Amino acid sequence: MENLLYWIGLAAVAVNALTGVLDAGRKNMDLVGAVMVGSATALGGGTVRDVLLDRPVFWISDQTYLLVAFATTLIIFFAVRGLKLSPRLFLIPDAVGLALFTIAGTQVALEWHAPWLVASLLGVITGVVGGVLRDVLCNEVPLVFVRGELYASAAWAGALALVGLQYVGVSSVIAAWVGMAVVLAARLFGMTFRITLPTYSERE
Numbered sequence: 001m002e003n004l005l006y007w008i009g010l011a012a013v014a015v016n017a018l019t020g021v022l023d024a025g026r027k028n029m030d031l032v033g034a035v036m037v038g039s040a041t042a043l044g045g046g047t048v049r050d051v052l053l054d055r056p057v058f059w060i061s062d063q064t065y066l067l068v069a070f071a072t073t074l075i076i077f078f079a080v081r082g083l084k085l086s087p088r089l090f091l092i093p094d095a096v097g098l099a100l101f102t103i104a105g106t107q108v109a110l111e112w113h114a115p116w117l118v119a120s121l122l123g124v125i126t127g128v129v130g131g132v133l134r135d136v137l138c139n140e141v142p143l144v145f146v147r148g149e150l151y152a153s154a155a156w157a158g159a160l161a162l163v164g165l166q167y168v169g170v171s172s173v174i175a176a177w178v179g180m181a182v183v184l185a186a187r188l189f190g191m192t193f194r195i196t197l198p199t200y201s202e203r204e
């Protein structure tokens with residue numbers, strides 16, 4: 001599981017960095033702005049998780065994560081520079097990044113002996129905080145806070161699936177793959193069929 005968790009983390013960093021650069025590109029940011037947005041998107045969620053768990057921050061302990069974030073940011077910046085980008089272009093990789101980081105965050109929290117509910121919520125935090133930072137830096141309302149398709153709820157469903165499967169004795173590797181599939185399926189299903197959660201509204 002340790003090897004799988006490591007590669008999931010690296011993949012999550014790369015995918016989230018990609019979404020950050022794409023969003024920065026739509027705002028016509030320069031290279032420094034794109035690097036800042038991409039890095040914050042890639043590293044923000046895991047950083048908050050590690051601080052809350054009082055464990056060494058993952059990209060400080062292993063700078064490979066930082067190098068992957070920087071490399072992905074630079075490659076994508078120069079690859080898409082000058083292209084007209086659709087506002088929805090980053091939604092698919094964002095869903096993949098959400099699935100990867102949610103499961104990685106939940107598993108790390110479990111291995112750090114966090115209670116199951118805390119671990120699942122830390123998984124959600126790991127999955128969504130990077131996107132929140134991306135949207136704030138790009139001067140947009142964070143995607144997780146606006147009325148729209150399933151997002152944080154999709155992450156939580158996958159996190160709970162991971163926790164539940166491990167509780168009943170399923171191997172952590174299989175549970176991780178199933179958890180990622182749940183997050184990704186729920187997010188894509190919500191986007192495809194415009195499924196939303198109930199919203200608060202006052203009577204007139």
